[in-house]
Amino acid sequence: MKTAFRNVKEDIRNRILKGVWAPGDLLPNEVDLAIEFDCARATVNRAMRELADEGLVERKRKAGTRVRQAPLRQARFSIPIVRQEIEARGQIYRYALVDRNVVETPDWLRARLGGTATGQVLHLACVHFGDANPYQFEDRWINLAALPQAADADFNSLGPNEWLVATVPFSDAEISFSATTADARTARHLGCSEGDALFLAERTTWWEDQPITHVRLLFQRGYRMTTRY
Amino acid sequence: MKTAFRNVKEDIRNRILKGVWAPGDLLPNEVDLAIEFDCARATVNRAMRELADEGLVERKRKAGTRVRQAPLRQARFSIPIVRQEIEARGQIYRYALVDRNVVETPDWLRARLGGTATGQVLHLACVHFGDANPYQFEDRWINLAALPQAADADFNSLGPNEWLVATVPFSDAEISFSATTADARTARHLGCSEGDALFLAERTTWWEDQPITHVRLLFQRGYRMTTRY
DNA sequence: CAGTGGTCTAGACCACCCA
DNA sequence: GGGTGGTCTAGACCACTGC
Incomplete structure (x- = not known):
């Protein structure tokens, strides 16, 4: 019972959850709701806009506001930041660089980066530990055409992710999750068996259409x- | 270049991305920004609030608005709804129930449901196809104490998810993603090999603290x- | 065309919380 | 205490789009 728009929002959410308004139903328009709740239309608008953001209702001009068929279509996930994840578990974070070389951009990577990638990339492999246990194996490629200074950076003490965050902003990112099988190298670094099912996160970032x-x-x-x- | 608050938002976002305002910096207050952009304070507020929602800035009363150290901490994912996913791929959706029985709630499930679970659960196993290819294998448990009518439902034609959506609302849900290995039964239903790495989504839903x-x-x-x- | 949501304004009061 | 963001209001104009 604090702010008006929250009250309106919760009230409407409850009516939907309790079935007063069923999926597909048309809700009263903002003016009528404002009268019912005895508040300004802007207040109702704020509440309804947030409910729409959350996926509970669907709004269209002239057509009005309807309860969604499948409520809640999306959820927010925090992007894993390995150091924080490990420290949040009460473990000591440790990082190790295990490989580093400069190569011509492989074709599969060129496709991932969006085709505009040019010459060489810096390839890094590293392991993130929680206490003494390997927690995550990282394979990273950095576009040297966009970030030539990466070639001179020392990744022995500072992880590439933290170096990147401190060095370059990004305007766009794509992240995807899937399952994959541990190959021999991964199994060795993670201390698991070859063939184990592993959770894989892949992320690509761009700065103004230039792949980073x-x-x-x-x-x-x-x-x-x-x-x- | 359409709405005012979007212009303000994009302008401020660009200044942050370009480094005009670096991480940790204090931004001008809303009144000053409103003067600069020649608009109402509410317009600046809307823009800033959305930037805060997106995790780009951090706002505190009296302390003002600052650029976040680690930008973008979360992303939204659409919750997979299998029929829509398959149809979005231009394939024909088909569903098959492969197993159905009523059992005492196993201990691991009781733990997942939150301890308040009581007696029996309806266990369903089904496969979702895209065209003729198995796309997803579903193992579902429904709390019969909360939903006794599930025992009488016919899940041969209508999938349990669609039945549930049409039957009962939910107020709370937990979803998690991981990787797992295909066991013999799963491999048989999905047409893959035992031991293959598979992407696993698990979801639990509650209605007012009662597990569904x-x-x-x-x-x-x-x-x-x-x-x- | 006309109803609905989308946005904007100018002003106001308030809650919070740093100094 | 006082500055900052958080919210609310009453009214207005506009954009979209179903009818």
């Missing part, structure tokens, strides 16, 4: 990404 | 969940 970096993050067996909504 | 259902969704090999932000 692509990374494959392989999580230790049993990793779960969870959210409540 | 828990489901394990195993996706065909190669499934990827992607988002851009």
